[in-house]
Amino acid sequence: MSEPARIRVAIVEDDAVLREALAEALATDPAMELHGAHGTAEDLLARHPAVAADVVIMDLNLPGIDGVACTRRVKAMWPATQVLVCTVQDDDDSLFNALCAGATGYLLKDARPAEVVRAVRMLHAGGSPMGTGIARRVLASFSAPLRPAKEIALLSQREREVLERLARGDRYKEIAEGLHLSIETVRTHVRNLYHKLQVGSRTDALNKLYPR
Amino acid sequence: MSEPARIRVAIVEDDAVLREALAEALATDPAMELHGAHGTAEDLLARHPAVAADVVIMDLNLPGIDGVACTRRVKAMWPATQVLVCTVQDDDDSLFNALCAGATGYLLKDARPAEVVRAVRMLHAGGSPMGTGIARRVLASFSAPLRPAKEIALLSQREREVLERLARGDRYKEIAEGLHLSIETVRTHVRNLYHKLQVGSRTDALNKLYPR
DNA sequence: GTGTTTTTCACACGAAAGTGGTATTGCGGC
DNA sequence: GCCGCAATACCACTTTCGTGTGAAAAACAC
Numbered sequence: 001m002s003e004p005a006r007i008r009v010a011i012v013e014d015d016a017v018l019r020e021a022l023a024e025a026l027a028t029d030p031a032m033e034l035h036g037a038h039g040t041a042e043d044l045l046a047r048h049p050a051v052a053a054d055v056v057i058m059d060l061n062l063p064g065i066d067g068v069a070c071t072r073r074v075k076a077m078w079p080a081t082q083v084l085v086c087t088v089q090d091d092d093d094s095l096f097n098a099l100c101a102g103a104t105g106y107l108l109k110d111a112r113p114a115e116v117v118r119a120v121r122m123l124h125a126g127g128s129p130m131g132t133g134i135a136r137r138v139l140a141s142f143s144a145p146l147r148p149a150k151e152i153a154l155l156s157q158r159e160r161e162v163l164e165r166l167a168r169g170d171r172y173k174e175i176a177e178g179l180h181l182s183i184e185t186v187r188t189h190v191r192n193l194y195h196k197l198q199v200g201s202r203t204d205a206l207n208k209l210y211p212r
Numbered sequence: 213m214s215e216p217a218r219i220r221v222a223i224v225e226d227d228a229v230l231r232e233a234l235a236e237a238l239a240t241d242p243a244m245e246l247h248g249a250h251g252t253a254e255d256l257l258a259r260h261p262a263v264a265a266d267v268v269i270m271d272l273n274l275p276g277i278d279g280v281a282c283t284r285r286v287k288a289m290w291p292a293t294q295v296l297v298c299t300v301q302d303d304d305d306s307l308f309n310a311l312c313a314g315a316t317g318y319l320l321k322d323a324r325p326a327e328v329v330r331a332v333r334m335l336h337a338g339g340s341p342m343g344t345g346i347a348r349r350v351l352a353s354f355s356a357p358l359r360p361a362k363e364i365a366l367l368s369q370r371e372r373e374v375l376e377r378l379a380r381g382d383r384y385k386e387i388a389e390g391l392h393l394s395i396e397t398v399r400t401h402v403r404n405l406y407h408k409l410q411v412g413s414r415t416d417a418l419n420k421l422y423p424r
Numbered sequence: 425g426t427g428t429t430t431t432t433c434a435c436a437c438g439a440a441a442g443t444g445g446t447a448t449t450g451c452g453g454c
Numbered sequence: 455g456c457c458g459c460a461a462t463a464c465c466a467c468t469t470t471c472g473t474g475t476g477a478a479a480a481a482c483a484c
Contacts (some may be wrong), residue, residue, distance in 0.1 A: 075355070099354035106351075128347035132339030138350060139318075139340045142311035143287070156430060169415035171470065184433050191473065192430095200472075201440090202415060203381035368460055383440070396463050403443065404460095412442075413470090 007124045008035040010053035012044050012070060013086070014062050018109075022057060025113035032120065041070035045077070052078040055120050058103070060087040060094055068097045075102035082123045086116060092137065099138070105129045151197050152209055159193040162186060166202050167210065219336045220247040222265035224256050224282060225298070226274050230321075234269060237325035244332065253282035257289070264290040267332050270315070272299040272306055280309045287314035294335045298328060304349065311350070317341045363409050364421055371405040374398060378414050379422065 009032050013019040019037050026032045035053040038044045041062050056074055060067035071083045084105035085098045095106060105123045107116060108131055119129035130138070155163065158179075165175045172190070176183045199205045221244050225231040231249050238244045247265040250256045253274050268286055272279035283295045296317035297310045307318060317335045319328060320343055331341035342350070367375065370391075377387045384402070388395045411417045 096354065099351055102355040104348060104351045122344060125344070126348055127344030128351045130347070130351075132334060132337065135340035135342070135347070136316060136338055139311055139316045139342075142308065143314040158431060167415070167419075169413055169419055171413075173470085181431090182433055184435085185431075187472080188432075188434095190471085194472080201381055201383075202471080203379070203418070206415070206418075207379075207381055370461060385440085393461090394463055396465085397461075399442080400463075401461085402441085406442080414441080 006031055006033040007120060008033050008052075008054045009120055010035045010044060010047075010056045011037040012039075012041055012056060012062065012067070013037070013059040014039050015059075021113050022116060025117050026120075029117050029121075032117065041065035041067065041073075044070065045073055049077055052081050054080075055082045055084055055123055057084050057086050057116065057120070058098075060085060060089050060098065068094070068101045071098060071101040071103050084116075084119055084123050084129065086111065090134075092141075095134065095137065096141065106134050107131060108134070154196045155193055159189050159196070162189040163193055163205065163209070166190065167206055218243055218245040219267060219332060220245050220265045221332055222247045222256060222259075222268045223249040224251075224253055224268060224274065224279070225249070225271045226251050227271075233325050234328060237329050238332075241329050244329065253277035253279065253285075256282065257285055261289055264293050266292075267294045267296055267335055269296050269298050269328065269332070270310075272297060272301050272310065280306070280313045283310060283313040283315050296328075296331055296335050296341065298323065302346075304353075307346065307349065308353070318346050319343060320346070366408045367405055371401050371408070374401040375405055375417065375421070378402065379418055 009026055011019055011022055011034070013022065016039065019039065023034055023037045026034050036044065036047065042064055044056065045065070058067045058071055062070065065073075067085065067087065071085070074081055074083055082105065083103045084107065085103045086107045086109060087094065088109045090108050098106060105119055105128055107119055107129060111119070111131075122129045152160065161179060162175060165178060170178065172183050172186045175181070176186045179186070194200060194205060197205050197208055199208055221238055223231055223234055223246075225234065228251065231251065235246055235249045238246050248256065248259065254276055256268070257277070270279045270283055274282065279297065279299065283297070286293055286295055294317065295315045296319065297315045298319045298321060299306065300321045302320050310318060317331055317340055319331055319341060323331070323343070334341045364372065373391060374387055377390060382390065384395050384398045387393070388398045391398070406412060406417060409417050409420055411420055
């Protein structure tokens with residue numbers, strides 16, 4: 001074909017200087033097509049739903065609707081559009097909120113425009129560009145102890161076994177049978193572990209120990 | 213210094229040919245020091261605990277203890293050691309199990325030895341090498357619907373609101389007050405939603421809809 | 425040893441939760 | 455209009471849960 005489909009790239013960046021720099025960098029790449037450079041999330045979201053960009057370069061720190069919320073709404077409106085976050089925020093909250101919102105790339109603002117353009121290519125090709133440090137934090141998050149729940153240390157062995165079955169939804173009677181105890185003993189364990197956890201019901205205990 | 217600390221790299225790979233190829237590639241890099249090439253997880257784990265490698269190149273498909281279990285034990289024994297998975301398995305299960313076990317790099321076996329060596333450098337420098345497709349799957353996992361729970365679609369709007377409060381641990385009385393209903397209405401909603409979900413208790417419902 | 429914690433069990437009571445049936449209102453579809 | 459569903463509400467009843475009190479044997483700490 002004489003005209004291979006170009007990558008349609010939209011920009012959401014409140015800093016006009018940076019926005020222009022990005023737009024220029026995109027313009028130098030014949031495979032890219034600037035599909036709108038917006039100063040606010042609202043501007044992007046006001047676009048006609050039928051006209052989707054392939055990639056949105058998204059700043060996080062925006063006036064009004066922030067980049068995370070904007071990402072969420074972009075993915076809701078145009079599920080096939082890829083969002084490349086490009087921000088100064090390099091805290092874990094911003095990172096993981098953005099990823100949960102649907103971003104599939106995450107660059108820090110120290111990336112030069114040329115790198116951003118390269119990232120757009122990678123993103124469009126099915127990759128997920130991110131800085132090395134970012135990647136490490138993402139991977140490390142999988143092995144992070146999901147349950148720091150310290151209170152569990154307060155419980156005795158038997159209480160933990162009872163708790164486990166409480167979590168499964170077993171009734172006292174079933175717990176008693178499963179652990180070869182009398183129901184009264186189960187009651188006692190439950191009472192004591194509730195007290196140690198400072199809760200007053202099964203659901204409270206589970207929410208405290210295994211927050212969803 | 214005349215001798216900058218070299219990166220100590222251990223290998224766990226049951227295919228002797230590939231193992232040797234990796235060892236050779238490492239030998240060509242002056243910044244690396246081969247710290248043992250093992251054919252099984254057991255061989256690596258039998259090493260003296262005081263002698264840690266900086267990086268372990270880990271195959272997943274191993275006889276005996278598999279690569280995921282080995283990774284877990286490596287991280288338990290030598291927390292500072294970085295594990296670079298290098299495998300033919302590119303299914304999500306292998307990937308995420310390895311990451312949860314503590315791997316901070318994931319390459320597919322189509323990577324040439326030179327690329328593996330580059331990945332070792334990156335890993336040791338605080339990065340997380342992985343193929344582009346891998347990265348995308350990892351990032352996409354964050355925005356994956358954590359609650360595929362289809363049954364929730366069966367519930368009416370009001371039932372969902374009641375369920376939400378059941379999940380929080382509210383008592384019927386509190387739910388009634390919060391939603392400006394009578395307790396009897398709350399009972400009705402609970403009864404109906406339990407029936408739709410095919411469960412018989414609050415905990416069952418939560419376990420069904422929000423598996424931990 | 426003595427004292428504390430853990431584990432076991434019992435009785436009793438009130439508060440929730442779960443289950444059955446029934447009924448009225450309102451809304452949207454055929 | 456009629457049917458079905460959602461939402462509201464009440465009554466009655468059983469079961470389960472949460473809690474107070476008491477107690478005894480075993481394990482563990484000092």
